[in-house]
Amino acid sequence: MSEKKEYKVIGTRPIRHDGVDKVTGRAIYGADFQITGLLHGRVLRSPHAHARIVSIDTSRAEAHPGVKGVVTAEDLPAAEDKMADLGEGAVSLKYLCDNILASDKALYKGHAIAAVAATSPHIAEEACELIDVEYEVLPPVLEVRQAMESDAPILHENLRTSSLGETGDKPSNIASHFQHKKGDIDKGFDEADVIIEREFVTGTVHQGYIEPHNATALYNPDGQLTVWCSTQGAFTVREQLAEILQYPISKIKVVPLEIGGGFGGKINVYVKPVAALLAKKTGKPVKVLMNRADVFEGTGPTPASYITIKMGATNDGKITAAQTSLVFEAGAYPGSPVGAGAMCVFAPYNIENVVIDGYDVVVNKPKTAPYRAPGATNAAFGTETVVDELAEKLNIDPLEIRLMNGAKEGDRRADGPVYPRIGFIETLEAAKEHPHYASPNGKKYHGRGIASGFWFNIGLESSVTINVNPDGTVNLVEGSTDIGGTRASIAMQAAEVLGIPAESVNPTVVDTNSIGYTAVTGGSRTTYATGYAAYEAAQDVVQQMKARAAKLWDVDEDNVQFADGEFSSINGKEEQISFRDLSARLGETGGPVIGRATMNPAGAGGAFATHVVDVEVDVDTGKVEILRYTATQDAGKAIHPSYVEGQIQGGVVQGIGWALNEEYIYNDEGEMTNASFLDYRMPTCLDLPMIDAVIVEVPNPGHPYGVRGVGEVPIVPPPAAIANAIYDAVGIRMTELPMSPDRLLKAMGKI
Amino acid sequence: MARKSHVQTTINGETVEFLCEPRQSLLEVLRDELHLTGAKEGCNNGNCGACSVILDGRLVNSCLVLGAEIDGKSVETIEGLAEPDKLHPIQDAFLENAALQCGICTPGFIMSAKALLDKNPNPTEHEVRYWxxxxxxRCTGYDKIVRAVLDAAAAT
Amino acid sequence: MPVVAIPALIRNLTDGEESVTVDGATIREVINNLDIRYPGTKAKLCEGDRIRPGIGVYIDGVLTKVGMHERVEEDTELHFLPAISGGIAESS
Structure with a gap:
């Protein structure tokens, strides 16, 4: 692969294939789905953060006019101690089921207890209030350090700390502990001239997608279960339903409708099994929708964390040692993204001596779910702040210290893997050369900060089929939920191979009965892995069509070549036919052509980003204004640059929200007190400037066009970049997220 | 259950009649009774704007208006914006600028932008952001949305 | 021969060795041979005849979703990372 390769389709900016449906209001999202005889389901949720469920009496609700069925955990198959295999590591089936409908304990406010199906959503809501639940209220624990105390309230009596094969001997809220180690940490700190050690606390934040969770389920009398929903992965929904309902995968069809944002929060199922249980009980299709408070209180936020970072460097700027303890809240059930955080925490730097300890701790909050580069943002807030402080102490430019220590091809990350060709240095150079970095900065209360970030990206399975139409267009069938324009980025890769315009590829995302297994849209994998599958399926089409051309010309197949959309004969006969013209002659040469490919590619490559931000701090109110923002990122190769920029800009703004305002605020009873978009303050367009997204292209050797996933890493640097800018503006190091006006005023000694 | 009221209204230029319960919002009526699902429910309390429609020339969150309130009034929704063979310039500008990712907020933004440009055909960037x-x-960081609205203003 | 990077928390079983070269054509063979040399390591990595839940297997630095039967090459580098489910397994 040549770095300067000329492409016809890749790198252009066609109108996305699903665009017209989405600007005219015609696209059907999960909640828009209609079907005859539909009932409406609502879920009753625990008002307590921690309580034993003594009894549930549903009789008054069942007698309410219009109610067709009520379900509780009793309607779920007994989970016992079985492990559920979700294809990517086993999880406790009991935990999985209890998070859908609580059986013995409510573990967070908002925990689902029971659900009602009725003829209207209002009746279902009324009936929920008629369900009598007797609770024995228990004290909640909401913070990881408190949850780790020996006298803390225990969430799960049977949970023991697992530490790589070692299991603790008494109940604990620490679900697991692990460690990565590289080199000799004591030696590394001995070599350092400057050592910085800091503590960081980050708040619980939500993915904040605008579309609430939804599902419509129908059981046919023959036992076929169909679920229409929005999800990041129809196949993972099918797997989870099969485990939770203990029902054969062959009898479950999941139909993915359009999705209104996910960011990792729409991988785990919540109301989908509930809709299925209600559908089974009533014999009717049942639609269950969450409201916004349900989404905040009942679905995965991403964890709050307590992080210590210690780093040492020599006087000439070489980082010699780095040590961290990452303590992440898992929410009510084990499984925080601390493992991923540990992979990312020092990933941008080549450091010889490293120790990383990770702890997964349960608390009385909703079970956490992935959120865009899960774990990496928390970790980078710590690391990138400390790197900034090292640079300051050593009087080295913050970009220079990163350039001096930045990871390159062949360097080994502390958790083991060795980097292939990566583009971290290139993102630093792009930031350094950007006019933003050279622009004046020095007005009173104005400050500039920089920070970098890493996300490893994933590959996993994708399947694509391509059907050739007689007019030279193709229908591309795939199983990857399109959250941000991936129909286009996948179709463009097939178009490039076939030598046809992007518009001549019709991509369709289909249900689980209609395509091979395809993993979730997540891990920044879709344009990479499903795009790779589209590339291979298109190559399959080319191979088959070469045979057809050979037949037409009566030449050997090996003597047909394909370039720029034209098949031609080499050796002997002078023959040529375009892809389009040959498409019209498939019938006479053997029938339809279907290309296919399934992939599980190994070389996702890593993604790096470096951000530069200018802020102004209002020292009277504590409000931080973002004045200018530049984000450089290695995209490998940008298939559709507009949507790559969009991923960068969107990730940056989520990071800004995380940095400045967003957090779950709890009272002493463990109730979230800001479960609305008014009080959980996400950025609006008035809070922001334009976001300058700078695409750097260091091709990924693990993809035919050099693609690296781009979706996740842009959320990683912003909190640290903004913290560094605040320090530059007012001389205060903020170590707690969000850096909201009240925290800033406190830190400045104003309140 | 309270008695349903009979409502006669104009939606996207067409006379429409429906029955609705007093507690049903305009958003519910549009989506569940009239099957106009272009307006989306993101919060149901006026915070997100995904359900934006134009009521007698004024931009409203349809989740904060009761269905019964629109009797005798005129409602514009996303479904009425495009002509049969031609998108509205704002819709074109959203596509050209890649101003949508998941698209759930898009109908609301387009209706909101239309209400702005109807009043102020040449807004500044700040006026667009304010409006x-x-x-x-949650997807785009607003950059491309703001550009799309400015482009649509320049195009009309 | 394949190289196995030893997870930090079980280096007490490998006399502190961070990585060891172990013969084997599949992950199963490699783990069995590792256990012969450093008894107890298999029990830390496996539950019965499966990789322990929550442990991610990396072949040459890439997370793979494979079982014990996966073939490894002469120069393969294997990492067993104690990745917690919910992190990598459900990465967004």
């Missing part, structure tokens, strides 16, 4: 602050988008 659209009632619409939440």
């Amino acid at each position: 659209l602050a009632g619409n939440l988008c």
Whole structure:
């Protein structure tokens, strides 16, 4: 692969294939789905953060006019101690089921207890209030350090700390502990001239997608279960339903409708099994929708964390040692993204001596779910702040210290893997050369900060089929939920191979009965892995069509070549036919052509980003204004640059929200007190400037066009970049997220 | 259950009649009774703007208006914006600028932008940001949305 | 021969060795041979005849979703990372 390769389709900016449906209001999202005889389901949720469920009496609700069925955990198959295999590591089936409908304990406010199906959503809501639940209220624990105390309230009596094969001997809220180690940490700190050690606390934040969770389920009398929903992965929904309902995968069809944002929060199922249980009980299709408070209180936020970072460097700027303890809240059930955080925490730097300890701790909050580069943002807030402080102490430019220590091809990350060709240095150079970095900065209360970030990206399975139409267009069938324009980025890769315009590829995302297994849209994998599958399926089409051309010309197949959309004969006969013209002659040469490919590619490559931000701090109110923002990122190769920029800009703004305002605020009873978009303050367009997204292209050797996933890493640097800018503006190091006006005023000694 | 009221209204230029319960919002009526699902429910309390429609020339969150309130009034929704063979310039500008990712907020943003440009055909960037602050988008970071609205203003 | 990077928390079983070269054509063979040399390591990595839940297997630095039967090459580098489910397994 040549770095300067000329492409016809890749790198252009066609109108996305699903665009017209989405600007005219015609696209059907999960909640828009209609079907005859539909009932409406609502879920009753625990008002307590921690309580034993003594009894549930549903009789008054069942007698309410219009109610067709009520379900509780009793309607779920007994989970016992079985492990559920979700294809990517086993999880406790009991935990999985209890998070859908609580059986013995409510573990967070908002925990689902029971659900009602009725003829209207209002009746279902009324009936929920008629369900009598007797609770024995228990004290909640909401913070990881408190949850780790020996006298803390225990969430799960049977949970023991697992530490790589070692299991603790008494109940604990620490679900697991692990460690990565590289080199000799004591030696590394001995070599350092400057050592910085800091503590960081980050708040619980939500993915904040605008579309609430939804599902419509129908059981046919023959036992076929169909679920229409929005999800990041129809196949993972099918797997989870099969485990939770203990029902054969062959009898479950999941139909993915359009999705209104996910960011990792729409991988785990919540109301989908509930809709299925209600559908089974009533014999009717049942639609269950969450409201916004349900989404905040009942679905995965991403964890709050307590992080210590210690780093040492020599006087000439070489980082010699780095040590961290990452303590992440898992929410009510084990499984925080601390493992991923540990992979990312020092990933941008080549450091010889490293120790990383990770702890997964349960608390009385909703079970956490992935959120865009899960774990990496928390970790980078710590690391990138400390790197900034090292640079300051050593009087080295913050970009220079990163350039001096930045990871390159062949360097080994502390958790083991060795980097292939990566583009971290290139993102630093792009930031350094950007006019933003050279622009004046020095007005009173104005400050500039920089920070970098890493996300490893994933590959996993994708399947694509391509059907050739007689007019030279193709229908591309795939199983990857399109959250941000991936129909286009996948179709463009097939178009490039076939030598046809992007518009001549019709991509369709289909249900689980209609395509091979395809993993979730997540891990920044879709344009990479499903795009790779589209590339291979298109190559399959080319191979088959070469045979057809050979037949037409009566030449050997090996003597047909394909370039720029034209098949031609080499050796002997002078023959040529375009892809389009040959498409019209498939019938006479053997029938339809279907290309296919399934992939599980190994070389996702890593993604790096470096951000530069200018802020102004209002020292009277504590409000931080973002004045200018530049984000450089290695995209490998940008298939559709507009949507790559969009991923960068969107990730940056989520990071800004995380940095400045967003957090779950709890009272002493463990109730979230800001479960609305008014009080959980996400950025609006008035809070922001334009976001300058700078695409750097260091091709990924693990993809035919050099693609690296781009979706996740842009959320990683912003909190640290903004913290560094605040320090530059007012001389205060903020170590707690969000850096909201009240925290800033406190830190400045104003309140 | 309270008695349903009979409502006669104009939606996207067409006379429409329906029955609705007093507690049903305009958003519910549009979506569940009239099957106009272009207006989306993101919060049901006026914070996100995904349900934005234009009521007698004024931009409203349809989740904060009761269905019964629109009797005798005129409602514009996303479904009425395009002509049969031609998108509205704002819709074109959203596509050209890649101003949508998941698209759930898009109908609300487009209706909100239309209400702005109807009043102020040449807004500044700040005016666009001020006006659209009632619409939440979680995917785009707003950059391309603001550009799309400015482009649409320049095109009309 | 394949190289196995030893997870930090079980280096007490490998006399502190961070990585060891172990013969084997599949992950199963490699783990069995590792256990012969450093008894107890298999029990830390496996539950019965499966990789322990929550442990991610990396072949040459890439997370793979494979079982014990996966073939490894002469120069393969294997990492067993104690990745917690919910992190990598459900990465967004």
